[in-house]
Amino acid sequence: MVVKVVLPFLLCWGVISGQPQATTQQGDSGALQFGSVPPGVYETLASYEPGPMGALFYMVNTFLHVVQPNPFPEDIIVQLVRGDLQSQYSKAAHYEMGFLVCAALGVLFMVLMPLVGFCFCVCRCCENCGGEMHQRQKKNANCRRSALAGALFVTSLLITAGVVIAYAANQNLSNQLKGVRRLVNSNMKDLQTFVNQTPVQIDYLIGQYTTTERKVISDLENVGPLLGREVRENLASECLPALAGVSSMASDMWETQRALLNMNQTLEVLQNSSKSLQANLSLVNSSINDALRGPFCKDNPANNVCTSIRDSLSQLCIHANFSRLASVNQQLSKVNDVLQTNLSSIVQKGYASFNDIPDLVKNQTKSTITGVQNHLDGISTDITNFSNKLHLQAILKNFSNYVSHVHSLVEDVYPQIDRADFYRWTCCVTLCCLVLLILTFTFLGLLCGGCGYDRHASPTTRGCVSNTGGNLLMAGAGFTFIFSWLLMVFVSLTFVIGGNMEKLVCEPFESQQLFKVIDTLYLSNPDARNFIPALLNHNAEVNLTVESLYSKCKENRGIYSALQLDNVFNLTGHLDMSAHMQDISKEFNSVNVDLNSIILLDPSGKANLLSFNQTGVDKINYPEYLAEVNKSITVVDLLLFADNLEKQLTQLPSGALKSSLTVQVSRIRDIYYKQVIPMQNSTTTLSQSVQRLQNLTSNLPSRIAGTLTVIDGAQKITHNATHIITQETGIYRDRLIGYFQQYINWVKTSLAMDVASCKPFSNVMDSVDLVACSFVVDSLNLFWFGLGWATVLLLPSLILSVRLAKFYRRMDTEDVYDDMEIGINGYHNELSLSVQSTVPMSEMVPEPLHPYPCDPIPPGFSSSMQDRLVRVRNLELKPIGRSSSQKRRMLSSQSHMTT
Incomplete structure (x- = not known):
């Protein structure tokens, strides 16, 4: 019944959960970051911490492992289920050998104990078997009595421990069963949460398609910045260097103009300064010669000085001749004419035309974008119609009703469970009380016998207290014969049942070996590979095991992947958008972007470059200019000349000659500071201008030709960019289609991991294991272990009681x-x-x-x-x-x- 109700729900759930979903945000890489599906919050915690009882449970399991160390008999159970009983008897007996031996010992105990008790009673009545009321006097009587009393006391304590263990197990089972209702309610609530949360998750998946659609539409509306930008980036490697070359030539033109202007102005200044300097130097030379012709130079001391000064006057002249350097007015005029056309603005127009590629692409793909948007509407319509075909609410309602019905049935069983547990508890307490009755006689016997015993009294003169102690010990022995075999009957039955439940059900469930038996061939359908596919009418070859289903549900995986419902309902086929993607591809295949309107450099710009090539700036004799400006202004350093002249004047006597030459020394220095130094600065400026022009105009024709070649090549690439446009259009198309593919992949992942997580179903199995094994079987095993412990120890207690009683009872002789x-x-x-x-x-x-x-x-x-x-x-x-x-x-x- 459960399968008939749950299976259709799961199948239809798998259908709906296949709807696409994406809570998306786009990163720079174009990848979609999807949001999280609203999770189902489940309350059941199918775990159990036994606390101090865990050590006792471990002790019992260790005992069972000693009794039954064989591994789980998977093959034997499979053969038994298949009906091959005769050949498996020996294997089953071998597997159950430990239990059979213990059960046989229990049966032997049950048979011999009443029989031995009857014989012992008859023998005692005949004053045999210790029935004679006569005690022989021996030297070690006190030691024997003390040893027997001590051994009986220890044995009784061990029996008490066994009874306490049995009672604790009995009480633990009752306490744990009180929590079964809470556990069942929690599981049922989780199943209802599963039912209620699944439509919310599916609606979320379906609703999130609009987010993906908005992202695609956003990219379509930004086709210019996205597609056009990529086209422009591909052309940039050719076009931008060409435009940069033209821009550089425009800058060189302006630099050439400035250099020519500086060169022309500096040259004119130098030529004028040279004439003035030459005139001043000639005037100083004439003045010194006139002074040297005076009568003072005829005397011998002054004659030598005057002759030396007269001989050095030939050095007072200019060295650099700037007047022979040609003017650059003609080249400057031609450059000015070329600069009448603003090449820089023409280059900026080329840049603007190149940067308009995105807008050009956007304008020329409007029809394509409209067609793709129409296809998006079709996809949205298909998804909506697909979800409308499902009858999810009805199936969920049926499953919810079934869960509620099962819950009500369980609620009706609770009174019977409580009543049965009360009877069980009473029965177990009664069994414990039987042992406690024997222990009561034993402890009272030890107490009365020990307290009333008088070492000086003879066996026939023992007091009433001591005699009462002996009688109580004998009463305990009598009750041991009466009840011990009944206790062993219960211990043996519960031992066989509980031990086999632990070894054949609980332990295999924990190790998941039990699932392998369920998945064994031929258990349900001879043609099926496993149990679950046969139950769900899956493909017989589907490798779906109970173990894998339980493990995936334990990991809170989606039930679609856990049950491999893709073999029943092909979600990929229903979410196949290949037809729509092909239509979108056709739309983009028809894209035809024409870039012929892009002009990197118009004809006026090219003519301007050619005109600059004809200005003749590259034909100026720059070496001649540099050779002349590198010469010194005068033949001799005027400051050095003035200093030497001043030293020579010190050899002349004071007079008109010395005063006249001193004045000329001052004039020479004044000429140096006022004329030579400015001319030196001008020659430096002229040298820099000449060198700058030489650098600007070196290989000028080849440079201009190369720039024109590069710009023409870039222009051709721009006008023949079909392959680039096709390539980038394909990338852009794949990006849009990739959004849908990412969306579908994410939906599949969400179905496998998040949507309708089947944790409640594994919780149900864990809860059954918890109640059956952790609550019932463990407590049952611990009960028979404690009770059996006490029952077995009743044998030595009986023997010790009988032998010790004679030391306490009053003898006849x-x-x-x-x-x-x-x-x-x-x-x-x-x-x-x-x-x-x-x-x-x-x-x-x-x-x-x-x-x-x-x-x-x-x-x-x-x-x-x-x-x-x-x-x-x-x-x-x-x-x-x-x-x-x-x-x-x-x-x-x-x-x-x-x-």
């Missing part, structure tokens, strides 16, 4: 040895007995007498004599009917006395 003769007459005067007293006559002094309950003894006797007299009286009062042993002892005594 005892062994007596005395030196004086006492005649003893029976009722028929048949026997006479002479008793030899071992007490010397000197000890026979009057002592206080101990009263005796039967007949007071005359005064004047010692205590030893009183005791002996009591024993003699006991012999006199003994009835004529004696046992053979008594007769033999009395005849032997008489013969000895006669002798």
Whole structure:
């Protein structure tokens, strides 16, 4: 019934749970990050912590392992299920050998205990088997009594421990059964949660398709930035370097203009300065010559100085001749004409045209985007129609009703369970009380016997307390014979049942070996590979085992993957969007983007470059300029010349000549600071301008030709970019289709891991195992273990009680040895007995007498004599009917006395 209701639900659940879902956010890589399916929160905790009882359970399981160490008999059970009984008897007997031996010992106990008890009772009535009320006097009597009492006490404590264990197991079972209702309610609630949460999860899956659809539409609306940008990036490797080359040439033009202008202005300044410098130097030269012609130079001391100064005046002249350098006005004029056309703005137009590729792609793919959006509407319609075809609510309602019906049936059984548990508890407590009854007599016997025992009293004069202790021990022995075999009957039955349940059900379930038996061939359908496929009418070749189903549900996996429902309902086939994807691909295959409108460099820009090539700036004689500017301004360093002249003037006497030459020294220095130094700065500027121009115009024709070639090549690539557009369009199409594929893959993963997780079903199995094994079987095994422990120990307790009782009970006769003769007459005067007293006559002094309950003894006797007299009286009062042993002892005594 469960399968008939659950299976259709699971199948239809698998159908619906195949709906796509995506709570998406897009990263830079285009991957979709999906949200989490709303989880089902289950309350059942199918676990059990026995606490201190765990050690006792482990002890019982260890005992069972010793009794039954064989592995789980999978093959034997399979053959038995298949009906092959005869050939499996020997194997089953071998497997059950430990249980059979223990059961046989139990049966032997059950048979022998009543029989031995009956024989023992009859024998005791005949004053045999310890029934004779006579105790022989031995030297080690006290040691024997103490040893027997100690052994009996220890044995009784062990029996008490067994009873306590049995009672604890009994109480533990009752306590744990009280939690069964909570466990069942929790499982039923989880099943209802499973039923209620599954539609929510499925609705979430279906509803999340709109998120994926919005993402696809967003990418379609941004086809320009996405597709156009990729096309532009592919063309950038050719187009951007070409435009950068043209832009660089435009910058070079402006740099050339500035360099030419600086060169022309500096050259003009140098030429004018050279003329002025030459004139000033000539004037200084004339002034010095005029001064040297005076009468002061004719004297011998001044003559040599004047001659030296006159000879050095030839160095006062300019060295660099800038007047012979040609002007660059013509080249400057041509460059200015070329710069009338703004090549930089033309290049910016090329950049703008190149950057407009995304907008161009967007404008030329409008029809394609519209067609793809129509297909998206079709996909959405198919998914909606697919979900509408399912009858989920009705199936879920039926399953929910079934769960509620089962729950109500279980609720109705609770009173019967409570009543049965009460009867069980009462029965088990009664069994424990039987053992406690025996223990009560034993402990009371030990207490009375131990407290009432008098070491100085003879066996026939023991007190009432001691005698009562012995009688209680014998009563305990009697009840042991009466009840022990009944206890063993219960122990044997529960041992066989509980032990086999533990070894054949509980342990295999924990190790999952039991599932292999269920999955064995031919158990349900000879053609099926496993039990579950046969039960669910799956494909016979499906490798779906109970073990795998339980393990996946234990991991809280989705029931679709756990039951491999894809073999019954092909979710992939129902979620197949290949037809829609093919239509989308066709839409993108028809994309035709024309980039002929993109102009990187218009004809005016190319003409401007060619015009710059014809300005002649590359034909200027730059080496001649550099050679001239590298020369010094004057032949001699004017400062050095002035310093030398000043030193020579120190050799002249003061006068007009020295004063006139001193003035000229000052003029030379003034010419250096005011004219030579500015000219040196101008030559530096001219040199820099010449070098800059030389660098700018080196290989100018080849550079311009190369730039034009590169720009023409980039233009051709742009106009023939069909393969690039096709390639990038395919990537863009695959990206859109990839969203759907990611969506479908995520749905499959969610179905396998999250949607309709079958944890409640594994919880049900675990709960059954928990109740059956952890609660019932473990407690049952512990009960028979404790009760059997106590029952077995009743045997040594019985033996010890019987032997110890004789040390406590009051005897009828005892062994007596005395030196004086006492005649003893029976009722028929048949026997006479002479008793030899071992007490010397000197000890026979009057002592206080101990009263005796039967007949007071005359005064004047010692205590030893009183005791002996009591024993003699006991012999006199003994009835004529004696046992053979008594007769033999009395005849032997008489013969000895006669002798």
